[in-house]
Amino acid sequence: MASRVEEIDDINFEREVLGSNQPFLLDFSASWCAPCRALQPLIEELAEQLQGRLRVGKIDLDSSPGVAARFSVLGAPTLLLFRDGREAARRIGLPSRKALRELVERAYADARASA
Numbered sequence: 531m532a533s534r535v536e537e538i539d540d541i542n543f544e545r546e547v548l549g550s551n552q553p554f555l556l557d558f559s560a561s562w563c564a565p566c567r568a569l570q571p572l573i574e575e576l577a578e579q580l581q582g583r584l585r586v587g588k589i590d591l592d593s594s595p596g597v598a599a600r601f602s603v604l605g606a607p608t609l610l611l612f613r614d615g616r617e618a619a620r621r622i623g624l625p626s627r628k629a630l631r632e633l634v635e636r637a638y639a640d641a642r643a644s645a
Contacts, residue, residue, distance in 0.1 A: 533574060534574070534578055534581055535577050536585065536588075537588065537589075538556060538587040538589040538597075539589060539590075539597075540596040543589070543594075543596075546587065548615040549615070550612070552582075553585070553612065553634075554584070554586070555585070555586045555609060555611050556610045557569065557573050557586070557607060557609055558591055558597075558598055558603045558608040558610070559591065559606050559607050560590060560591045560592055561590065561592070563606045565606070568624055572625075572627055573630075576630060576634065580634065591603070605622060608620065608621070608622050609621040609633065611637045613637060619633050619636060
C-alpha cells in the first residue's frame with residue numbers, strides 16, 4: 531500500500547502546505563534521528579485514518595533547511611499543524627499516539643470555535 535504521507539521540501543512547501551484547502555500536519559524529521567523513525571508509523575497511521583480531513587507530510591531538515599529556518603524549527607522531530615496557510619499548532623519531540631491525535635483534534639476544535 532502506498533504511503534499517504536506526502537514528501538515536502540523547500541520547493542513545494544508553499545503550494546502543498548500553505549496552499550492546502552485542508553489542515554496539513556508537517557513532520558520535520560531527519561534520517562539520522564531515532565525518535566523521527568519511531569514517529570513514522572504513527573504519522574502513517576494518522577494519515578490513513580484522517581484521509582480526506584487532514585493532509586500529512588514530512589520534510590527532511592537536512593535537505594530542506596529553508597522551511598525549518600522560516601518557522602524556527604531547531605530540532606527533530608517537530609510537528610507543525612497548518613490551517614488556512616498559517617501555523618495552528620506545534621509539538622516538539624516524540625509524542626504518544628494519544629498526544630498526536632489530541633494535537634490534531636485541538637486544531638479542529640479551534641477552527642470550529644473561530645468560525
